[in-house]
Amino acid sequence: MNPVYLDYNATTPVDPRVLSVMLPYFSEKFGNASSGTHSYGWLAKAAVDKAREQVAQLIGSDGSEVYFNSGSTEGINFVLKGIFNAYQTKGNHFITFADEHKAVGDTFEYLRKRGAEVTVIPINNKGQINLNDIEQAINSKTVLLSCMYANNETGVIHPVQEIAEICKKSNVIFFSDATQAAGKINIDVKTGPDALTISGHKVYGPKGAGAVFLRRRNPRVMPEALIHGGGHEKALRSGTLNVPAIVGLGQACELARIERESDVERILILRNKLEDFIKQEFKGIVNGDNSPRLSNTLNIMLPGIASEKLLSSLKDVAFSIGSACTSAVPEPSHVLSAMGLSKEQSYSSVRFSLGRFTTEQEIESVISSLKRFKEKS
Ligand code: PLP
Secondary structure, eight states: OOOEEOBTTTOOOOOHHHHHHHGGGTTTTOOOTTOTTSHHHHHHHHHHHHHHHHHHHHHTOOGGGEEEESOHHHHHHHHHHHHHHHTTTTOOEEEEETTOOHHHHHHHHHHHHTTOEEEEEOOOTTSOOOHHHHHHHOOTTEEEEEOOSBOTTTOBBOOHHHHHHHHHHHTOEEEEEOTTTTTTSOOOTTSSOSEEEEEGGGTTSOTTOEEEEEOOSSSOOOOOOSSOSSOTGGGTSOSOOOHHHHHHHHHHHHHHHHHHHHHHHHHHHHHHHHHHHHHHHHOOEETTTTSOBOTTEEEEEOTTOOHHHHHHHOTTEEOEESEETTSSSOEEOHHHHHTTOOHHHHHTEEEEEOOTTOOHHHHHHHHHHHHHHHHHO
16 A cells, blocks of 8 residues: 655655646647647647736736746746846845745855855744845845745745835835745735745646746846747746646646635645644644645644654655655754754654545554654654
8 A cells, every 4th residue: 555645745746637627738739839820830839828827816916927947946047047137237135034934045055155145034833934034135236035925834924015015115026935835825926925936746737837926017027048049938947838737737727716615725734633642642842833824735843853763664655754864864954954853852842744636544653653753762
């Protein structure tokens, strides 16, 4: 039997309803969306146009403000590097936060070497940001502020609307990595960020597909292109469009828009059941407790228990731990460290993230596994 999948923040399975609309675009509807001389191309273009509208509807934008790409890492690189390159005359100062995803953090590290000045604002022990810090960090050379909608590790949701107001008042572009927020909380760019990224594989769409929103006016956000070529996506992202993936992303966004509220309600009950059990049986302490959090995410510290040990014992559950295993010696999570957790506390933290296909039975079975673990240890 496959392990119970509780790692939806890492990636989601493609919803069968998404897959079924994608499939014809691999076979009989295989046209190139740029082929303007025949019906194969027209069909593909119509499908891409529809997907653009579906994405736009999820985030409250206009279809003309949506640009397709390969996912959030690309979207983040495009916006941050593209704005740095295009807005040099305005300034070179950027603002970001300590809990941003590596795709943002590493891109800013690169830009620093290219002459950008980057202010990294800390987060508090609840994973929250302080709006006063933003007001203080902005100066006459500030071009852009980057703040994720919701954190991928803790699920903590940031006050995007309030940040947008501050940025607007100060004439600073507000970019938000909405990779984890999309499909989980309401996103409305009308009162939110001027630019944002989403990713197909976090919303039950395919991997390798994503979209960037760029506000068209007030302010008009115009990064320089990262990839040059045939002038696709209004010359901001050249390369033949991945039509099946784009169709899938569009359908995934439509389902997310229609089903978000009922999904969230159902998932929250299951998440809370697991959370209550771990709090009670393991004296678990939720990282980001008392903050607004995504309903599907549970990042919890189990005092005195090494997460690596839990991981190797709970073979029938797929979940994440509070350290990155990219090196020989696991590094504590930069998000948990920024929240003030010690190395030991990070090493005792685990992340369960639930999703559309999580069942009550699965949560029961995870609870049983945890009970067995407790009895043995
Ligand atoms: N930003 C956040 C918050 C994420 O969780 C992820 C993926 O884990 C990314 C960006 C990168 O997205 P992608 O896998 O589409 O490149």
